Amino acid sequence: MNAVLSRRGLMALGGGLVVGFALRAEEPxxxxxxxxxxxxxxxxxxxxxxxxxxxxxxxxxxxxxxxxxxxxxxxxxxxxxxxxxxxxxxxxxxxxxxxxxxxxxxxxxxxxxxxxxxxxxxxxxxxxxxxxxxxxxxxxxxxxxxxxxxxxxxxxxxxxxxxxxxxxxxxxxxxxxxxxxxxxxxxxxxxxxPAKLTGGPAYVQDMRLPGMLHARAIRQPSVGAKLLDFDAGPIEAMPGVVKVVREGSYLAVVAGKEWQAIKAMRALEAAAKWEETASLPDQATVLDLLRGLPARDIPVLTWKGEAGAPVKRLKARYTRPYMMHGAIGPSCAVAQLADGTMTVWTHTQGVYPLRSALAGLLRLPVEQVHCIHVEGSGCYGHNAADDVAGDAVLIARAVPGRPVRVQWMREQEHTNEPYGAAMIAEVEGAVDAAGNIVDWDYGVWSNTHNRRPYVGGLMLQNAALPEPLPVPPPAPIPMPEGGGERNSNPIYAFPNAKVVSHFIPEMPVRVSALRSLGAYLNVFAIESFMDELAEGAGADPVEFRLRHLKDERAKAVVSLAAEKFGWVAGKRGEGRGFAFARYKNLGAYCAIALALRVEHETGHIRLGRVVAAVDSGQVVNPDGIRNQIEGAIVQAASWTLYETVRFDRKRVLSRDWSGYPILRFAAAPESIAVHIVPRPGQPFLGTGEAGQGPMAAAIANAVRDAAGVRLRDVPLSAPKVKAAIGV
Amino acid sequence: MIRLTVNGQQHEVDAEPDTPLLYVLRDDLGLNGAKFGCGLGQCGSCTVIVDGQPVLSCLMPVSVLSGRQVRTIEGLGGNAVQHAFAEEQAAQCGYCIAGMVMRATALLEQNPHPSEHDIREHLSLNLCRCGTHMRILAAVRRAAGQGGKS
Amino acid sequence: MVVTKLGMEAGMKLSRGRVVAAVAAVLIVGGWAVWHPSIAPVEGRAAFPPEQIARGAELAAVGDCGVCHTTDGSRPYASGRGVPTPFGVVYATNITSDPDTGIGKWSEAAFRRAMRDGIDREGRHLYPVLPYPHFTRATDQDIAAMYAFLMTRAPVHADAPPNQLPFPLNQRVVLAGWNLLYLSPGPWRADPAHDADWNRGAYLVEAIGHCGACHTPRNVLGAEKGGQALSGGEAENWYAPPLQAASPAREAWTVDSLATYLHTGFDAHHGAAAGPMTAVTDELAKVPAADVRAMAVYLASMMPNPAPVSVVVHDGANPVFAGACGGCHGVDAPMTRSGAPSLALSTAVNAPTPRGVIQVILRGLPWREGQAAPYMPSFASALTDGQVADLAAYLRSTYSDKPAWSDLPAEVAKIRGAS
Known part of the structure; x- marks a missing residue:
């Protein structure tokens, strides 16, 4: 496609809807x-x-x-x-x-x-x-x-x-x-x-408008739960309570002060009775369930060429569970209905698409909804930022004129945010006698990675309201960006390769965009498998990668990371791991070399020195690039070592940090060094999601080196590592 | 009316006695530093200092504060920890940062020369999700006069 | 158990003078039996069948070896923690296969003698902080398995710090007399009145798990009191409840609930393991379910079977509880609504001593890295002694029908001071 694509149209319409494309080939x-x-x-x-x-x-x-x-x-x-x-x-x-x-x-x-x-x-x-x-x-x-x-x-x-x-x-x-x-x-x-370090107002959570009320929503305890009749009278009489908002199964409370709203919310949660159904899958077998669901096969690439005879063929399957964004600050929004316009202060990632979604939810023309971005707590994709804005507008509509601030509680964020999709990748590859990869067959199975709201039907509240709007079907994001298939196309030059994305429309668990989308698993799989093939070919992992790279910038990044780390070819058994990817094969290049130890008795992985090299094109703020890569490394370490959303057949069980443990300081790497390849005058290359996949694979590759075991199922939790290494 | 002393100033606030300090700081006194993160004492983003000790303000009913001194990031006046965090650019989204600064300040007041292990163990009560850990550690080392970046 | 304490009976005041007098008496009684031969060192590293090593690992977990002998996960079993006792601090030694600082030169016979008699390879007495009065009942086969497990751990060169004990307790010869009084050697004897599961559990509890080390009261010389096995003791100032008829649990401990609790550290009818017990349940998580279940069968057989009680929660309006505790323990809190039991079912709240409640308020429950597990923050800095005492009194009066605790402020001050 060489026509001019409007990426905005693509993004705003949720990926697969080609109607959003503006074809203006006649214009430069x-x-x-x-x-x-x-x-x-x-x-x-x-x-x-x-x-x-x-x-x-x-x-x-x-x-x-x-x-x-x-x-x-x-x-x-x-x-x-x-x-x-x-x-x-x-x-x-x-x-x-x-x-x-x-x-x-x-x-x-x-x-x-x-x-x-x-x-x-x-x-x-x-x-x-x-x-x-x-x-x-x-x-x-x-x-x-x-x-x-x-x-x-x-x-x-x-x-x-x-x-x-x-x-x-x-x-x-x-x-x-x-x-x-x-x-x-x-x-x-x-x-x-500066404001963040001195207590200045920095976030939507810090907004205080004149006459502002505080509200809390009472979430449905499980997907599709129906609110049965109950007496809200005693709660309406609680101190400070202004109103209990109830529409169908949607329930919220507004009060003068925040603590009053929280107490009223708890009282409502205790009083409300729900009819629930067991709508979640069995967590223990959910990957098999996904693998067996009907899928639409989307060819990503087919390469055919001359190659040597295969002498060693390997096959492996890599998986990841549902994972959570888990911003430290639960999502928040402020809304006010005044003079016929609903104004919303929100930390959404997309004010325009959210405006359309909120207008749909409110049955208002879009001109009567005004979305203003104000920073929120960390954003790693489609979290609850949009949905809390849905709460804010529904509640603000019930108290016209008054600004309403709504923040989700911790358990609401943990149990209601859309998660990063569980995924499966299966790969088969072969090397010839010279140690070259001659065949590569890769398949990835995934739900959508984009359920961002652009119509009211995609808002969380929609299903609870009396007359729900239609819900658009989930759609894949086409390559070259891709959703589940993002980075499924190897950057390496293989003579023969086939990559197929198996898009699964049915979503047993609500999912959407989590930082790096499918790239996290695809890079984990490809870069783990590259090490497996290198081992099969008796080659050093870094040299093996360079052998298969044609892109000079890719080679430069790989070489720089290896050099700065002090990578010694052929040296094994010291817990060193390497991995590399170019995000989407369009964005920044990132290679990571690291050292780790595996605690033999517990299976805990102890991260040592981490060295990254990155090429982001023209550098604007080098410290910003370093900060993003460091963040990717630590966040991906947390994903890779610990994280899994837990649920039973009815409810999500990971309702706070005790049920969804993440990385704490004691387990942070010993050090991280990020080296930037300067590319003056080259186009900017997006960097915020370049490090996650490489970090995951570098860990798995180093665990193989340290403990002699190959783990392919994220997270590489201590019990799994211990089970693999044995007594 | 509840009386409490925050950053050296006495306040009388009209709050129910079970109200956690966090909400009094934010909603009654208009202070932004202490943040709601979990309300369960699991993440540390609401950390303030009471009588020299780091506490989780989300679990501190305002009625237990009589006669005690509350300090928030607004009252630090640009201390060495704040400067070190700025020098190290130790924030991404920054939502956890005020809590980190308060916990680190309390550590350095009690232990001006902490080891790397001390710093990590002490900060382990506070969560960061952006992955700013290395910069936060560097900032605390810098504030302790141990140089910054490792 | 986590810590074998040379503890004393709860509440008993023990002066240095009395200890010294008692020790002197023991010395006189036992002074004749002080000499034990050294056992010849073994050279090189022996090989063991993998099944034996694996079984040894499970037994080592039941026996909590790592709880005391590991302080740093990168140096497992390489010596460890200082165990505080009323007599002083005793340090767990290096039990890796390091020949110089560990037990690398120990033959199986030397290891067996240590486990059975509390005598090290060179013939010196070991302090009964090592629970050899329990291990003495372990079978040759199990001792051999644990030996195989430990001898195949990576050698780590590390000396344990010297014990901090006053004279004359720092003279190991005194232990000869102690052993004469309190060590009753001999194998474990199955009780034919019970089935194999019960007997298996009894063996694991008594001979390997040494539950009595914490859950049995101790006498003035730190020995478990005869005839009062598992009737309740203490560990590191935590309350270790009775594991028999005197259990204050409000809901009956069944085989199922005990097995769940021991294996996971949590049971929906009783709550979460706290204090030294968290390390124990973390270890038991590595033990085969059948073994844990057998332990539960044995323990449940001794537990009372109280009539089901309806949970009575008295007046609940307390601002400190509402603001500090209610977010998790309130009836409408998410944790409670998703299966955590009411505090009315808490053993600590219904216990004769407030120690458990005070400890949990002051110390909370620790994070377990990467594990979805109960957690509670410490309130030590948030609440004053008086506020902790008031809160404990409130919990007792609200969630229990048992009489009020006395001396709460003093108890809080004592426990806070003894961190």
């Missing part, structure tokens, strides 16, 4: 999100006093995007960072950039802002040239000012007052020479951190 492609929102003033405005406002449809999730976008804008415009106000996703102010997801923010918004600001700088310089009667080339810019060789100067504010920025961006921009960058490529302290 504008870079990044300028494709969908070409007007320069949608991205940048310059006030008469010279203050600059930059707009992005992306949101801060703790990944540091605000800081990076400011660096880009300040660099290309030659404006001090302090002179720029950055406005993030707001359905009345910013471009619609769909979801902040898939490590796309720098690729989409960063690219758009870089080009828009460069073009605006060009227009400002051209205006100054006209004013001074000199050639453009004789002018320089710095500190929001254009200077002529003869000493004359004029401020951006003055120039901008005479400029019309409501024009479409040109397809090509004159960017600065990367060699002259002063801000891009240089570490810059994050602009959001």
């Amino acid at each position: 492609a504008r870079p990044g999100s300028l494709k969908e929102t070409p007007s320069l003033d949608a991205w940048i405005r310059v006030a008469p006093d010279g203050r600059v406002t930059v707009f992005t449809g992306k949101v801060e999730l703790g990944q540091g995007i605000k800081t990076a976008l400011l660096q880009v804008a300040a660099e290309q415009l030659d404006v001090p960072v302090a002179q720029i106000d950055l406005v993030t996703a707001d359905t009345m102010r910013t471009p619609n950039e769909g979801f902040t997801a898939g490590s796309h923010s720098m690729q989409d918004s960063g690219t758009a802002i870089m080009n828009a600001t460069a073009q605006v700088r060009g227009l400002l310089v051209a205006a100054a040239a006209a004013e001074f009667g000199v050639a453009v080339e004789t002018l320089t810019t710095a500190d929001s000012t254009v200077r002529a060789a003869d000493g004359r100067s004029v401020g951006y504010g003055t120039l901008a007052a005479k400029l019309n920025l409501h024009v479409d961006a040109e397809p090509a921009s004159t960017l600065k020479d990367p060699a002259t960058y002063r801000l891009m490529g240089t570490p810059m302290p994050r602009v959001d951190i």
